[in-house]
Amino acid sequence: MFLGTSIQYTTDMKIDILTLFPEMFKGPFDESMIKKARDEGLVEVNIHNLRDWAKDKHKSVDDRPYGGGPGMILRVDVMERALKNLKSSVSNHQSSIILLTPQGNVFSQKKAQELSKLNHLILVAGHYEGFDERIREHLVDEEISIGDYVLTGGELPTMVVVDAVVRLIPGVLEKEAKDNESFSKWKMENGKWKITLDYPQYTRPENFRGWNVPEVLLSGNHAEISRWRKVHAEKRTRERRPDLLKK
Ligand code: ADE
Numbered sequence: 001m002f003l004g005t006s007i008q009y010t011t012d013m014k015i016d017i018l019t020l021f022p023e024m025f026k027g028p029f030d031e032s033m034i035k036k037a038r039d040e041g042l043v044e045v046n047i048h049n050l051r052d053w054a055k056d057k058h059k060s061v062d063d064r065p066y067g068g069g070p071g072m073i074l075r076v077d078v079m080e081r082a083l084k085n086l087k088s089s090v091s092n093h094q095s096s097i098i099l100l101t102p103q104g105n106v107f108s109q110k111k112a113q114e115l116s117k118l119n120h121l122i123l124v125a126g127h128y129e130g131f132d133e134r135i136r137e138h139l140v141d142e143e144i145s146i147g148d149y150v151l152t153g154g155e156l157p158t159m160v161v162v163d164a165v166v167r168l169i170p171g172v173l174e175k176e177a178k179d180n181e182s183f184s185k186w187k188m189e190n191g192k193w194k195i196t197l198d199y200p201q202y203t204r205p206e207n208f209r210g211w212n213v214p215e216v217l218l219s220g221n222h223a224e225i226s227r228w229r230k231v232h233a234e235k236r237t238r239e240r241r242p243d244l245l246k247k
Helices: 022-029 032-039 076-087 109-115 133-139 155-166 175-179 222-240 242-246
Strands: 014-019 044-049 096-106 120-125 142-145 187-189 192-194
Touching: 014 022, 014 076, 014 155, 022 032, 022 044, 022 155, 032 044, 032 155, 076 120, 076 133, 096 109, 096 133, 096 155, 109 155, 120 155, 142 155, 222 242
Parallel strands: 014 044, 014 120, 096 120, 096 142
Antiparallel strands: 187 192
16 A cells, blocks of 8 residues: 555656545555556555644644634644655655645646646645645645535545546556547647547447447448547537637
8 A cells, every 4th residue: 555655666756645535545446447547657646644743742733723613623833744755755855736726726627737737736635624725725736626516625636637648647547548539639729729529439239229320430430430529529618618719
């Protein structure tokens, strides 16, 4: 396991995650694509417990809000110690520190592509009522939300971001799989990004209950197949996500 102290691989990308619930990451990060990427040394992922940087005997990382109100707030001093320590673990000290909060910029495929090019990501998963505002103001580079809904903490959003980023690291997936899927058809057209959803796909049987596979896909005519896929990808995008075409 990679909880706490980590195995050191030589990789181009290192992801450090700060959380109060390290055990939550065990299943998702020990399976499938992320496991493969870690095993092959394409990415190093370490999970850290924020409490490791607490100073008192109760290992407290949060406190009541000044001015009163419900809940507990994560402390800026503990967070600074943790972040400084994680930053010092990379030689160039060029780390991007990202806070997962519902108040952040909404995550997108474009952002995932941007993050996949960085060398060191520190993702901070908050819990409880929130962060001391000084963490936002002075310690982090960016806040990311995974959508307009509120979860109980930043752990699941962190996993979403890690999954979306790791699969884009060169060598993790076959290039063709990435190029052909929904939301990856990013093309620059007239200085603007154009995105389309995926085209419909079929496999055997050719006829099931009278539901037939479109003739063109059985034709072997690659030019025709490409055309059909492009038309249907655009049609689907227009019908389901016209907002993407306007972006
Ligand atoms: N923490 C709680 N809800 C969240 C969301 N939607 N995105 C990111 N972090 C969160």
